[in-house]
Amino acid sequence: GNSVTQMEGPVTLSEEAFLTINCTYTATGYPSLFWYVQYPGEGLQLLLKATKADDKGSNKGFEATYRKETTSFHLEKGSVQVSDSAVYFCALSDNAGTYKYIFGTGTRLKVLA
């Protein structure tokens, strides 16, 4: 079945450091890929998405590129801020007519000033 694997956390970085959070997936067909973020005390919210191979999703300085050849959707940011501290979830949506989003386990990011 479909699955999402993302790197375990926590990830601790200093402000202005480069961030990569790895995400790989297993799916039949051509899923859409998402990153959701959960800030402390808040619900998950969509950060970015990509719906087909080679698409790049971007938002708030974060980027992720849909790589079909490596079945990956790694999240990157060139310079993190303290306010980026949160839990990040990689997810896929099967485009075979279902509505089931499959989520990874989440990666906690802590950015130190």
Place this chain on the structure above:
Amino acid sequence: GAGVSQSPSNKVTEKGKDVELRCDPISGHTALYWYRQSLGQGLEFLIYFQGNSAPDKSGLPSDRFSAERTGGSVSTLTIQRTQQEDSAVYLCASSLGGQENEKLFFGSGTQLSVL
């Protein structure tokens, strides 16, 4: 409402008791989802509603779990005879129409602890 609202935010119960978890989706959202997040696990899909009907209940872990939605709005997830392995964060999400690639809006979740 402004966002998806879940209540209670925390629930502590004794093994064997029944619990009800409530979700108020965003007004006008026809699709509603329940997920469960256990410690160190991803979000586990439980059930999906389109309007008041649930086309897919396959994620419910056992017959102790049930859910309903009334008026195309509020949903209640009921767990009967709770067990310790039911301890988790229960998340509700809603979306506008339940279409593919659609953005999900999540509540803050209910932390359930079964002693």
